[in-house]
Amino acid sequence: MITAGLRQLARAMPPSARTRVHDMADRVLEPFGSVLKAARPTNLVALTFDDGPDPEVTPRILDLLQRRGVSASFFVLTDLAANHPDLIRRMVAEGHEVALHCDRHDRLTRMSRSEMGTRIRVAHELLEKIAGVPVTRFRPPFGAQNLSVIGVANRLGLETVVWAPSAFEWQERTAEAAAQRLLDTVKGGEIALLHDGFETPPGDPHPPFDRAELAERVIDGLERMGLRPTSVAHMIEAAGAKKTFWVRT
Numbered sequence: 001m002i003t004a005g006l007r008q009l010a011r012a013m014p015p016s017a018r019t020r021v022h023d024m025a026d027r028v029l030e031p032f033g034s035v036l037k038a039a040r041p042t043n044l045v046a047l048t049f050d051d052g053p054d055p056e057v058t059p060r061i062l063d064l065l066q067r068r069g070v071s072a073s074f075f076v077l078t079d080l081a082a083n084h085p086d087l088i089r090r091m092v093a094e095g096h097e098v099a100l101h102c103d104r105h106d107r108l109t110r111m112s113r114s115e116m117g118t119r120i121r122v123a124h125e126l127l128e129k130i131a132g133v134p135v136t137r138f139r140p141p142f143g144a145q146n147l148s149v150i151g152v153a154n155r156l157g158l159e160t161v162v163w164a165p166s167a168f169e170w171q172e173r174t175a176e177a178a179a180q181r182l183l184d185t186v187k188g189g190e191i192a193l194l195h196d197g198f199e200t201p202p203g204d205p206h207p208p209f210d211r212a213e214l215a216e217r218v219i220d221g222l223e224r225m226g227l228r229p230t231s232v233a234h235m236i237e238a239a240g241a242k243k244t245f246w247v248r249t
């Protein structure tokens with residue numbers, strides 16, 4: 001494959017040439033690319049919340065965003081959205097971007113092509129019906145996608161969105177530590193990953209801290225750094241989208 005060849009070539013090169021090869025690969029593969037960050041310098045940072053809606057956490061995050069005058073993108077699971085359509089409609093009414101995670105939190109790369117295609121299509125249709133507005137962005141669970149997944153998303157008019165940095169809520173023990181983890185590396189134009197829902201394997205504990213507190217600490221930290229949190233839609237509108245070729249199993 002082109003990417004494997006380019007990667008092999010890049011490994012044999014000095015770092016500056018390696019960066020050029022990666023940039024070239026990203027350009028060649030642009031049609032299959034996923035949005036990673038803004039294309040132009042900006043002080044905006046996209047805030048994304050995955051795995052919801054959650055009847056306890058999501059309303060508190062929406063209250064916080066409303067209080068702070070911040071918009072965000074929510075990558076939702078439609079099995080949950082179907083049980084809490086009021087939360088999806090509230091997101092839309094309050095100026096947030098509703099985007100698709102999938103129906104449930106499964107790896108799309110580990111199912112048949114036809115099952116994967118059907119599940120994304122049906123979930124997309126359902127989410128548009130609940131939201132009452134077009135849904136144009138998609139992030140596969142675990143960021144797991146291959147060319148087939150990207151192809152299905154493209155055909156459905158869904159732009160795939162990945163992320164960096166993350167708060168690593170499943171590794172950190174306090175909201176303060178998780179916020180710091182994200183704030184330590186974040187730069188203007190990036191797409192930050194947080195969670196309002198949380199899909200852990202059966203039996204695994206949920207994060208032991210308040211995720212609304214984490215979101216507030218992240219917003220406070222970004223503002224202290226002169227960065228402005230917003231939705232993916234708004235950041236792309238203001239500063240364009242830099243895509244990267246992202247394939248994960």
Ligand SMILES: [Zn+2]
Pocket residue numbers: 050051101105141142199
């Ligand atoms: Zn997820």
